[in-house]
Amino acid sequence: MTVYVPKITSPAAGTVWTAGNTYTVTWDTSDAPESISNGSKVVLAKGGSQDYQHPLAEGFDLRAGSVEITIPAGTAAGSDYAIVLFGDSGNYSPEFTIQA
Structure with a gap:
């Protein structure tokens, strides 16, 4: 089995997102294997703690290179x-800012 660990390209360090708005998370698919059998999920982490209970997206094709998510209002x-992009492993984006 090939382990696929794509680099997250957005959000980047210095990015500022606003709670309640929708954004596109992107990652590099240049080295994606032909077949990816593991499930996919995007979760938000704060201070290194992941919110597994409330995924922002799941069940999408990791080879697509992007998925839209909404930062929950009240974050x-x-x-x-x-x-954090899950598939074969948990890939972290650089830290970024969420404003109310």
């Missing part, structure tokens, strides 16, 4: 957020 403001 606390902070500059220590990351997006």
Whole structure:
């Protein structure tokens, strides 16, 4: 089995997103294997803790290279957020900011 660990390209360090809005998470698919059998999921992490209970997206094709997510309204403001892309492993984006 090939382990696929794509690099997240958006959000990047310095990105500022606003709670309640919809954004596109993107990742590099240049080295994607032909077949990916594992499930997919995007979760939000704050300070290194992932919110597994409330995925922002799941069940999409990792070879697509992007998925739209909505930052839940009421998400606390902070500059220590990351997006975690799950498939074969959990790939973290650089830390970015969410504003209220």
